[in-house]
Amino acid sequence: MRRSKLVVGAISLLVLAGAGTGLALSLHGSTSGPAARLAGLTNQQQLRLQHGVTASTVVAQAAVVAREVRNQFVSRGQPLLPAGSRLSIIAKTFHALSAQMATVDATVTGPQPSRWQLVLVREAGEWLVLGTRQLS
Amino acid sequence: MAGARDAAAVMIRNHAASSAWLAIPVAMITLAWTATMSAVASTAGHFSNSEPCPSVSANLHLGTATPVLLVHGFNEGPAVFTREGSPTLDKAISSAIPGAVKVVTFDYSKWSRLWVTFTLIGPQLAKCITWLAHISALQNGPGKVIIVAHSMGGLAVRCAVDPGCAKGTQAVDPSLIALVITLGTPNTGSQPQSLGPVLDTVCASLSWCNDWLILRDSPAAQAMSPGSADLAKLAFLPGIVPVDALAGQITVTTNLFGAKYVLKDLGDVIVPISSALADAKQGALHDGPGANKITVNCGTVSVTQLPGWIKASASKLAPAAPATCWHLTETTARTWQADIIAAIKDALAGAPSGACHTPAPAPPGTAYVVGHLSNGSGTVTPVDLAAGTAGTPIPVGSNAGPIAIAPDGKTAYVTSVFDGLTPINLATGTASAPIPVAGGALGIAITPDGKTAYVTTYSGPGVTPVSLPADSPGTPIATKYGQFLAIAITPDGKTAYVGSQYGHMVIPINLATAAPGPPIPVGGSPRAIAITPDGKTAYVAGGPADVGGGGSYLTAITVATNTARKPIPLAGLPQAIAITPDCKTAYVILISGTATLTPVSLPAGTVGIPIPLTSGSYQMALSPDGKTAYVTNYSGTVTPVSLPAGTLGTPIRAGRGSEAIALASAG
Numbered sequence: 065m066r067r068s069k070l071v072v073g074a075i076s077l078l079v080l081a082g083a084g085t086g087l088a089l090s091l092h093g094s095t096s097g098p099a100a101r102l103a104g105l106t107n108q109q110q111l112r113l114q115h116g117v118t119a120s121t122v123v124a125q126a127a128v129v130a131r132e133v134r135n136q137f138v139s140r141g142q143p144l145l146p147a148g149s150r151l152s153i154i155a156k157t158f159h160a161l162s163a164q165m166a167t168v169d170a171t172v173t174g175p176q177p178s179r180w181q182l183v184l185v186r187e188a189g190e191w192l193v194l195g196t197r198q199l200s
Numbered sequence: 201m202a203g204a205r206d207a208a209a210v211m212i213r214n215h216a217a218s219s220a221w222l223a224i225p226v227a228m229i230t231l232a233w234t235a236t237m238s239a240v241a242s243t244a245g246h247f248s249n250s251e252p253c254p255s256v257s258a259n260l261h262l263g264t265a266t267p268v269l270l271v272h273g274f275n276e277g278p279a280v281f282t283r284e285g286s287p288t289l290d291k292a293i294s295s296a297i298p299g300a301v302k303v304v305t306f307d308y309s310k311w312s313r314l315w316v317t318f319t320l321i322g323p324q325l326a327k328c329i330t331w332l333a334h335i336s337a338l339q340n341g342p343g344k345v346i347i348v349a350h351s352m353g354g355l356a357v358r359c360a361v362d363p364g365c366a367k368g369t370q371a372v373d374p375s376l377i378a379l380v381i382t383l384g385t386p387n388t389g390s391q392p393q394s395l396g397p398v399l400d401t402v403c404a405s406l407s408w409c410n411d412w413l414i415l416r417d418s419p420a421a422q423a424m425s426p427g428s429a430d431l432a433k434l435a436f437l438p439g440i441v442p443v444d445a446l447a448g449q450i451t452v453t454t455n456l457f458g459a460k461y462v463l464k465d466l467g468d469v470i471v472p473i474s475s476a477l478a479d480a481k482q483g484a485l486h487d488g489p490g491a492n493k494i495t496v497n498c499g500t501v502s503v504t505q506l507p508g509w510i511k512a513s514a515s516k517l518a519p520a521a522p523a524t525c526w527h528l529t530e531t532t533a534r535t536w537q538a539d540i541i542a543a544i545k546d547a548l549a550g551a552p553s554g555a556c557h558t559p560a561p562a563p564p565g566t567a568y569v570v571g572h573l574s575n576g577s578g579t580v581t582p583v584d585l586a587a588g589t590a591g592t593p594i595p596v597g598s599n600a601g602p603i604a605i606a607p608d609g610k611t612a613y614v615t616s617v618f619d620g621l622t623p624i625n626l627a628t629g630t631a632s633a634p635i636p637v638a639g640g641a642l643g644i645a646i647t648p649d650g651k652t653a654y655v656t657t658y659s660g661p662g663v664t665p666v667s668l669p670a671d672s673p674g675t676p677i678a679t680k681y682g683q684f685l686a687i688a689i690t691p692d693g694k695t696a697y698v699g700s701q702y703g704h705m706v707i708p709i710n711l712a713t714a715a716p717g718p719p720i721p722v723g724g725s726p727r728a729i730a731i732t733p734d735g736k737t738a739y740v741a742g743g744p745a746d747v748g749g750g751g752s753y754l755t756a757i758t759v760a761t762n763t764a765r766k767p768i769p770l771a772g773l774p775q776a777i778a779i780t781p782d783c784k785t786a787y788v789i790l791i792s793g794t795a796t797l798t799p800v801s802l803p804a805g806t807v808g809i810p811i812p813l814t815s816g817s818y819q820m821a822l823s824p825d826g827k828t829a830y831v832t833n834y835s836g837t838v839t840p841v842s843l844p845a846g847t848l849g850t851p852i853r854a855g856r857g858s859e860a861i862a863l864a865s866a867g
Binding site for chain 2: 144
């Protein structure tokens with residue numbers, strides 16, 4: 065009896081703390097509520113991400129990098145992709161994990177062709193890149 | 201602050217609309233409780249205000265055993281210590297230190313969502329602690345209490361000792377407390393409260409969230425919000441009270457097109473590390489027997505793993521791989537229990553960590569022995585020192601060198617000139633891919649907090665820091681003066697001493713600034729370095745230089761001034777050095793035709809009678825109690841040597857070409 069009640073609490077704590085972690089990553093300026101819950105990736109945001117990831121300077125690229133990792137990224141000074149790369153987001157693969165987190169696949173062409181899954185967070189109404197995972 | 205661990209959770213849900221439980225008149229609670237209490241007449245002095253602990257017999261027999269009081273946290277009960285885990289914490293402590301301690305619990309489960317200032321929490325705890333100390337003194341015990349507090353329990357202890365908090369009663373005399381061990385105590389607040397509106401958003405889609413939302417509104421949770429007025433009013437423990445604080449750390453990383461970044465330090469999911477360690481040993485403050493501040497590495501989760509990790513953890517009701525611990529397992533996880541027991545043992549021995557002391561005897565643990573196969577590839581063989589048996593060798597690549605075990609005992613790191621640094625998961629006995637280290641890895645030392653390995657390089661610029669759990673190497677620290685092998689870090693984690701094999705010198709490195717200091721001339725070319733447990737003296741065993749030759753010496757360096765004393769001549773080429781916990785003896789393996797284990801009395805520097813070792817003896821590790829040296833031999837064995845008698849035990853087969861060795865304590 066006591067154990068089952070523990071379960072309820074543990075799950076809620078875990079999910080809240082864990083989900084909170086993800087969400088806390090986009091706390092600043094994040095939108096919330098039913099309207100944001102179904103937010104998708106607009107054409108404009110898709111183009112902004114594509115251009116931003118391959119922008120000519122690290123500072124310009126930082127504009128599409130999530131705030132939580134932006135300073136580290138700028139400090140490191142290494143561009144996201146080799147010069148001459150192009151990023152094409154495959155919009156139909158966009159999948160919202162929550163109001164503030166989503167994934168979408170993308171293809172990189174240029175010096176090092178590759179396929180990636182982008183982890184996006186929504187900050188101040190914009191989808192930004194929080195992480196990537198290379199697809200085989 | 202843990203999850204809904206007791207029956208109140210469902211009761212709360214059923215009454216969520218009104219949150220009526222919050223309105224339970226405190227006076228009624230107090231009356232109901234006090235009516236059941238059997239007050240004990242107080243005595244004069246610091247034992248006044250004594251009253252038996254709730255649910256503990258007024259006739260408690262302690263004898264000379266030291267009372268260990270377990271204090272649970274927010275929304276918990278004593279079950280976190282007495283029913284959960286295998287073994288439960290109370291049994292783990294009692295069985296590890298049989299007869300020396302008596303474990304009791306402080307039960308405030310009925311009020312554990314109220315703030316610690318409530319009469320039946322902090323003030324009642326003050327009476328309980330005082331009572332335990334009193335009856336301990338009456339029964340010829342130490343008259344002091346060791347306290348283990350989970351989560352908010354640590355704040356209850358702070359209240360009990362704070363005269364401004366334990367209103368209506370007398371605060372505990374701090375001298376009655378031998379040690380306070382805190383497990384994930386939110387000294388400066390906890391995380392969920394800081395999320396605010398985000399929780400509401402999340403909870404809109406989670407049916408069971410009401411429990412939490414109501415808990416969040418409880419007086420205790422409100423008080424534990426970072427920056428709350430309640431927290432601000434709660435005094436930290438006075439410096440006279442030794443504090444051993446344990447914090448959990450789950451790290452979230454991310455990857456941007458191949459580049460790795462640390463995204464967030466989750467603490468133990470509920471309590472940030474900074475909060476859990478805020479009232480711990482800080483220099484002289486809270487120093488004393490058992491005092492320490494330890495961050496337990498609970499693993500790393502990548503952001504892409506996070507959704508799946510949450511789901512898996514929720515379904516398992518336990519931290520899913522790769523995480524190994526979190527807030528709710530701090531009383532049950534073996535690593536945590538081992539740290540708690542170690543701190544209690546130190547307190548019982550009256551010996552502070554980071555001081556010269558005579559520890560209680562401890563069972564032998566596991567030795568990890570680096571060996572080499574005929575084709576040059578390396579292995580690490582686990583050796584059960586109690587059973588005298590070797591486990592399955594773990595392949596680690598070629599030219600494996602020194603090995604070090606992280607303070608949490610979970611991971612060993614093996615250096616290799618060719619492969620860099622190879623992490624080994626000691627629980628699974630598997631090696632991960634090596635982390636390349638520019639210039640090749642030679643020596644290794646890990647900081648006491650377990651956060652960084654410093655790796656000396658074969659042909660590189662000097663010393664390379666590697667963040668742990670193993671990550672890409674950081675910026676090397678250029679130390680000049682050529683090749684380095686020996687490295688040791690002071691117990692306070694502030695300074696590394698690195699020996700230059702190309703010169704008779706040691707380079708001190710300020711680890712806070714990564715700045716090498718002026719070289720310290722020593723006798724011989726440094727081959728091994730050990731630092732006394734009190735951190736006051738580094739001993740450098742040096743042999744003839746590759747260029748210029750010379751003799752062998754043991755040189756003491758005063759850490760405070762980085763000055764070397766007059767070198768002590770040694771007979772033979774030093775291979776390894778270790779210092780006993782009482783700081784009274786250094787043991788050096790010397791090779792001069794035959795191998796010996798040579799004792800040197802400290803600080804006088806008197807060389808004792810060498811203990812003959814078998815031919816091929818090479819490296820050693822000293823048991824934590826300093827009573828046994830485990831000596832490796834190229835022939836593939838580990839030989840226990842009883843100290844100071846020098847009796848050689850039966851060699852244990854450990855794998856071909858045994859060289860470097862590191863010990864992991866039992867349990």
